[in-house]
Amino acid sequence: MGKRGKEGHNKPSAFDRARNELLSQIRHCGVLGATEEQKDSWFKETMQYLARRYPAVTQEELATLDAMGRRYCEPVIAYGDEGGELGEGN
Secondary structure (H helix, E strand, O other): OOOOOOOOOOOOOHHHHHHHHHHHHHHHHOHHHOOHHHHHHHHHHHHHHHHHHOOOOOHHHHHHHHHHHHHHHOOOOOOOOOOOOOOOOO
């Protein structure tokens, strides 16, 4: 087998690294079960942290990360009082 060249192995951009860190933090910090007020506070602090950690990420990209992270925290299937019970109507 030949050695692999460095061609084709691009280093992830600052945005990609910030996105990966944000999604990792969401999974590990418990924000998924937080109230909306707690999420707002957490995202504000986290976006400030990411801006300091990744200065190459623009304000527009930080806004994109914020929106992406908030969507990630939303349940895929609605539940609670609005949702019906399983098997209802079948």
